[in-house]
Amino acid sequence: xxxxxxxxxxxxxxxxxxxxxxxxxxxxxxxxxxxxxxxxxxxxxxxxxxxxxxxxxxxxxxxxxxxxxxxxxxxxxxxxxxxxxxxxxxxxxxxxxxxxxxxxxxxxxxxxxxxxxxxxxxxxxxxxxxxxxxxxxxxxxxxxxxxxxxxxxxxxxxxxxxxxxxxxxxxxxxxxxxxxxxxxxxxxxxxxxxxxxxxxxxxxxxxxxxxxxxxxxxxxxxxxxxxxxxxxxxxxxxxxxxxxxxxxxxxxxxxxxxxxxxxxxxxxxxxxxxxxxxxxxxxxxxx
Numbered sequence: 300x301x302x303x304x305x306x307x308x309x310x311x312x313x314x315x316x317x318x319x320x321x322x323x324x325x326x327x328x329x330x331x332x333x334x335x336x337x338x339x340x341x342x343x344x345x346x347x348x349x350x351x352x353x354x355x356x357x358x359x360x361x362x363x364x365x366x367x368x369x370x371x372x373x374x375x376x377x378x379x380x381x382x383x384x385x386x387x388x389x390x391x392x393x394x395x396x397x398x399x400x401x402x403x404x405x406x407x408x409x410x411x412x413x414x415x416x417x418x419x420x421x422x423x424x425x426x427x428x429x430x431x432x433x434x435x436x437x438x439x440x441x442x443x444x445x446x447x448x449x450x451x452x453x454x455x456x457x458x459x460x461x462x463x464x465x466x467x468x469x470x471x472x473x474x475x476x477x478x479x480x481x482x483x484x485x486x487x488x489x490x491x492x493x494x495x496x497x498x499x500x501x502x503x504x505x506x507x508x509x510x511x512x513x514x515x516x517x518x519x520x521x522x523x524x525x526x527x528x529x530x531x532x533x534x535x536x537x538x539x540x541x542x543x544x545x546x547x548x549x550x551x552x553x554x555x556x557x558x559x560x561x562x563x564x565x566x567x568x569x570x571x572x573x574x575x576x577x578x579x580x581x582x583x584x585x586x
Contacts, residue, residue: 308560312567319571320368327364327578331357348433349413349521353528355437356406359399360577366395367574389463390452397448403577404487405440407532409433410525411491414498418522484540488533495529498522528579535576539569 334357338350370392416428454467465471502522542565 305557305560308557308564312560312564315564316567316570317372319567320574323571323574323578324364324368327360327574330578331361331364335361347521348428348430349410349417349525351430351433351437352406352410352413353524356403356410359403359406363396363399363403363577364574366392366399367570367577386457389455389457392463393455394445394448394452397451398445401444401447401483402440404483404532405444406437407528408487408490408494409436409440411494411498411529414522414525415494415501418498418501420501420504479540479543483543484537488537491529491532495522495526499526531579532576535572535579539573542566542569 335354338347338354338357413428413433451465451470454465454470455463456466457463465474499522502519
């Protein structure tokens with residue numbers, strides 16, 4: 300009975316992951332591609348630093364979705380055991396998904412911070428974020444997060460009953476108490492939420508400043524886009540981060556089929572939230 304129930308749950312989780320990945324991939328492919336084209340080709344966006352952050356985030360989102368689709372389809376082609384027991388596949392997955400996710404999260408925070416600074420009524424504040432400084436932030440974040448994920452990749456391995464897991468106990472503790480709850484959880488959520496709300500407040504007061512009407516409308520539009528992005532970011536990221544903190548401290552034995560099947564289903568559902576987070580840029584093009 301337990302075996303048949305676990306098989307049904309695993310089949311449903313597999314089908315759910317496949318279809319949700321295909322849907323979010325299609326949305327993200329169109330939305331992120333349109334964002335990249337708009338923010339790189341339109342003259343009004345070319346010298347805008349916030350547009351640079353959104354463009355880089357869209358590129359990272361696109362890469363994440365491609366590999367997410369590969370990770371979903373590959374087990375059905377090569378078999379679940381072949382993928383779970385491949386050390387190279389395990390390391391590549393950790394490095395690529397962590398690097399692109401951290402860069403994307405950084406770009407969201409940078410965009411929110413930039414909008415707060417660029418819409419501030421103090422002239423000295425508005426002069427802080429230059430084009431050169433923005434490019435430096437982007438380059439630095441790419442280098443830091445790649446090296447960070449590369450270190451993780453060296454300390455992951457395959458355990459027969461657990462699959463691809465972190466083997467180093469120091470990294471397990473780091474992931475439990477800092478990486479997932481802080482670095483990929485409450486820190487970017489808090490920074491992005493705070494500065495996007497402050498930027499929204501600045502925009503509401505922007506009518507008092509002596510500025511052309513077109514510039515005011517442009518600032519309001521970009522700020523609304525960033526604020527909406529942060530709202531989706533918080534709603535779609537927070538559940539998965541909470542689950543990851545639980546999962547990394549809970550050992551699931553694959554010999555317990557029912558428990559393993561339930562965990563796989565929960566992981567598939569929360570994973571679809573994360574995939575949708577990388578695809579919501581589909582809506583921003585229409586703003």
